[in-house]
Amino acid sequence: MLAISYSVMQSSPMVLIRFIFLSLLLTFPASAQDILTGQVTSVAEPDTSSAAVDDLIRILEDDAARAVLIERLQQAAPDPVANEAEAAAPDLSIARQLAEYTRGVAEGASATVRSVGTAIGNLQQVFSGSMSAxxxxxxxxxxxxxxxxxxxxxxxxxxxxxxxxxxxxxxxxxxxxxxxxxxxxxxxxxxxxxxxxxxxxxxxxxxxxxxxxxxxxxxxxxxxxxxxxxxxxxxxxxxxxxxxxxxxxxxxxxxxxxxxxxxxxxxxxxxxxxxxxxxxxxxxxxxxxVSRAAGSAIQVLAMATAVTIGIIIVLQNKDDVRAWLQEISVRRDNDGLGRALAAVGRQWHVLVIVYLVALLVVWFANPETALPFMIGATVQSAFAILIGSLVIGFITRFVSAGLSLPDDVRQRLPLLETRLKSFVPAVMRVVRWIIIAAVVLAIGQAWALFNFAAWIGSDEGLAVAGSVVSAALIILAAIVLHVVVASWVEYRLNVNFGRVPTSREKTLLNLFKNAFTIALVVFGTMLALAQIGVNIAPLLAGAGVVGLAIGFGAQKLVQDIITGIFIQFENIMNEGDVVAVGSWSGVVEKLTIRSVTIRDLSGTVHLIPFSSVDQVSNMMRGFSYHVAEIGVAYDSDIDAVKAAMHEAFELLMQTEHKDEILDELDMQGITAFGDSAITVRARIKTLPGKQWGAGRKYSELVKTVFAQHGIEIPYPHVTYVPAGGSAKGRLPAEPADNGPDGDVD
Structure with missing residues (x-):
């Protein structure tokens, strides 16, 4: 304004007089209003304005006084160039910002001290004011x-x-x-x-x-x-x-x-x-x-009393709250949240007392704005913590109570409940941490630490939130799809419902489930990363390079996979078959694209990669034979031997194995002449995998029938001859150890 006044004074004295007069009118708004409207609302204010105008007129009429006034105005006028430079280039250095911050803190502390002194003085005015009321x-x-x-x-x-x-x-x-x-x-x-x-x-x-x-x-x-x-x-x-x-x-x-x-x-x-x-x-x-000072003093006294009561309550319940939080931590097995609660429990009383004292000091300094802000932020924080605690408590009870499916669903899908119990707690833990993050954001928003609501409403915030939600939905959809496909495969393999699956179906369905799971994990991860802004093109290129490196460096793995693919195409073995793979034989328990898992007769599990497989012998395709090769003495009647073997077969057809036998006894007669026995062979055709049980029962019956008909089954004997003497006796030799018979039941 001084710069404008100086430029106006250079124009003409009358303009200067008008300008100064208008300035006085602005300086005394009540008097200006009276002068402009022609109304007088007070006696003292028009006199003061008139005296000021008369003094100004006398100064302007005197040349020397007017020159002195102009000189003083010129000296007081600021440099507009310096003002523009200072406005254009503010000092943003760290030292300047630190100085501004410390000055604000000092002014706030000074205001607090003055407010406390004023409040103490107001307590005295309660009595003095009330006495004069x-x-x-x-x-x-x-x-x-x-x-x-x-x-x-x-x-x-x-x-x-x-x-x-x-x-x-x-x-x-x-x-x-x-x-x-x-x-x-x-x-x-x-x-x-x-x-x-x-x-x-x-x-x-x-x-x-x-x-x-x-x-x-x-x-x-x-x-x-x-x-x-x-x-x-x-x-x-x-x-x-x-x-x-x-x-x-x-x-x-x-x-x-x-x-x-x-x-x-x-x-x-x-x-x-x-x-x-x-x-x-x-x-x-x-x-x-009485007075406003008396009312303010009573408010100060009430607030100080309330804060004192709050501190006393905190100190009285210090140990109880600490023990309660420690109990929660132990009940949660001292996980991350439990350890945080235990740490808060050790110092919670200090935090609350500092908060109460800060609340009182802030109210002393600025009760009009600071106290409502702190109370509102406290209420919002407590409400956010309460809602978050209720939701987390509900989730915890839901997870701890477990997931129980109806009996009919459990019978159709026996593994679904176990699968859900493995997925649901993990998902609930993620949801629990999301709720904790939401509570922290709500508390920060309440205390104006950041403006999350404004950010989430902006274009950038909406984009980030949309990306995160899309990635979460993709992961959730992948989990649900995996559970659905795995449950469908489980239902198809359940022999109690629907059509009984064949061995081929069991193998292919399990291979499909494994391949689908791998593909789902890979594509789900890629899509989720793409949604949150990760460029997956380098990942795909890197995967190609890694695949090429694996192709050169892991030739055995490639050979395993290629051989496994051809074995699956040729359908030479399936889960549940009894096979001989390499030097091992047993039941196929698991079949993947790379290896086969076999459990032998002793219960030992063997994992055999396909790259080491030269041939596969399947003992359970279409039908099976039990080959009975029985040695009899040279002086035995062969026709009687054959008749006895037929009789044993007829007895076998009267046992529980009759439904497993597909044809009559295939008598093939003498097949070999040994040192002490003649070998007679016969075959029994059975269902695949049933030849071992029927064969064992047939061998028992042959032994019984031969004993009834006096047919001798020869075996080696050992004659004991003492030194220098004749044979004193003859001991039967132990049967030769011919190794495992390979029978698998």
Whole structure:
């Protein structure tokens, strides 16, 4: 403005006079309004303006005085070039920012100290101001407010006694009942308590309107303040009582002991009454009757008392809360969240005390804006923590309770429940951490640490959120698809439902499930990475290079896979077949594209890669034969031997193996002449894999029939000849150890 004034003064003296006159009008807005409108609203203000105008006119008429004024204005005028340079290039150095921050902290601390001193001075003004107050106002307060207080709280005390009696009856009827009955009893208790508050409030209003010192039908503002404060405070205390229900444990829904319910109800009620009646009644009343300083002093005293009570409560419950958090940590097996809770439990009282003291100091410094902000942020943080705790508790109970499927589904899909129990806890853990992150974001948003809501509403935030949600949906869809396909394969392999699967179907379905799982993991991962902005083209190129390197460096693996593919195409063996692969024979337990897993007769499991397989012998294709080669003595009647073997076969057809035999006994006769026996061979055709059981039973029957017909089965003998003497006796030689017979049942 000074620069503009200087440029105006260079033009003409009359313009200068008009400019200075307008400046005076702006400086004294009340006087300017009077002069411009021609109205006089005060006596002192027009005189002051007229004197200032007369002095200005005298200065302008005197050449020397006018020159001095112009010189002073020139000296006071700022340099516009310097201002523009300073505005164009602000100092953003770290030192400047640190200086600005420390200056703000110092000014805030100074304001806090001054506010505390002012509050202490206001306490003195309570007494001095009240002594000098109007005696009529004090008499009106003593009569109207005093009678209203006695009637209001006396009537409320009587109504509370009646409400407690009704509440005991409601609790007695609801005791031992179910949840619905307890909820109905709690609703009844709400109506009774709320009715006592409303009746006492109405009684107070009726007394204030008809029995005060004011005319009938009118009431003082202080009476209205008291009644409104009573209604609000008692309504809040009613909510606390309904949550904790200290007097009627039968209606309490929270898992809180009677001692804790009474303790917290008592202290919360006292703090609510202290702050509520102070800020809603006592402080406004003192503002009108005594002074604003008196009202502010009472507010300071109430806040300091409330914070002191809060610190005492924290110190009293320090050990209990620490033990409670430690118990939660132990119950969670000291996982990440459990260890965090245990660490908070060791120092939680210090954090809460620092917060309460900071709340009091901030309120001293700036009660208009800082205190509402801290209270609002605290309430929002507590609400976010409460909602997050409830959701996490529900998830924890759901996971700990387990997942139980109906019996018919469990019979059709016996592995589905196990599969879901392995997937659901992992998914729930991810959801739990997502909820914890959401609670942290809500707390940061409440305390204005960052503006997450604005960021998520921006184009960048929407893009990031959309990418993350899309990637999560892709992973979730892949998990669901895997469960569906695995369950379908499991259902197809279940022999209790539908058509009994063949060995070929078992092999191909298991191979399909494994290949589908691998493909699903690869493509699901690639799509999820693409959604969050990862360029998967280098990954695909790298996968090709890695595949080429594997092709050169892992030739055995490639040979395994190629041989396995041809074995599957040729369908030479399937799961459940008895095969001889290389030097091992046994039952095929698992068949992949690279190897075969075999369990032999002794129960040993062998993993055989296909690159080491030269041939595969399958003993369970179409049908099988039990080959019976029996040695008889040279002097035996061969026809009698054959007849005995037929007789043993007829006995076999009368046993449990008859349904396994496909044809009559194939008698092939003499096949070899040994040193001491003639070998007679016969074959029994059976279902695939049933030849070993039927063969063992047939051998038992042949031994029995031969013994009945006197047919000798020769075996080697050993003659013992002592040194220098003749043979003293003959001992039978042990049968030759011909190795395992290879029978597999």
């Amino acid at each position: 109007d005696s009529g106002a004090l008499r009106e307060f003593a009569i109207n407010i005093g009678l209203l207080v006695v009637a209001l709280f006396g009537g409320f005390f009587v109504l509370r006694l009646i409400a407690n009696g009704l509440g005991r009856g409601i609790a007695a009827r609801a005791a031992g009942g179910g949840l619905i009955r307890r909820l109905m009893g709690l609703v009844g208790l709400i109506l009774v308590d709320a009715g006592s508050v409303v009746l006492a409030w109405g009684l107070g209003y009726g007394l204030a309107l008809n029995f005060g010192t004011t005319p009938n039908g009118q009431m003082g503002i202080n009476q209205s303040l008291l009644l409104n404060a009573f209604l609000i405070v008692e309504a809040v205390k009613l909510l606390v009582r309904l949550v904790l229900v200290p007097r009627f444990p039968a209606l309490r829904l929270l898992p809180v002991t009677d001692g804790n319910a009474a303790y917290w109800s008592f202290w919360l009620g006292r703090i609510i009454s202290l702050l509520g009646y102070t800020f809603l009644f006592v402080s406004p009343m003192l503002n009108s009757l």
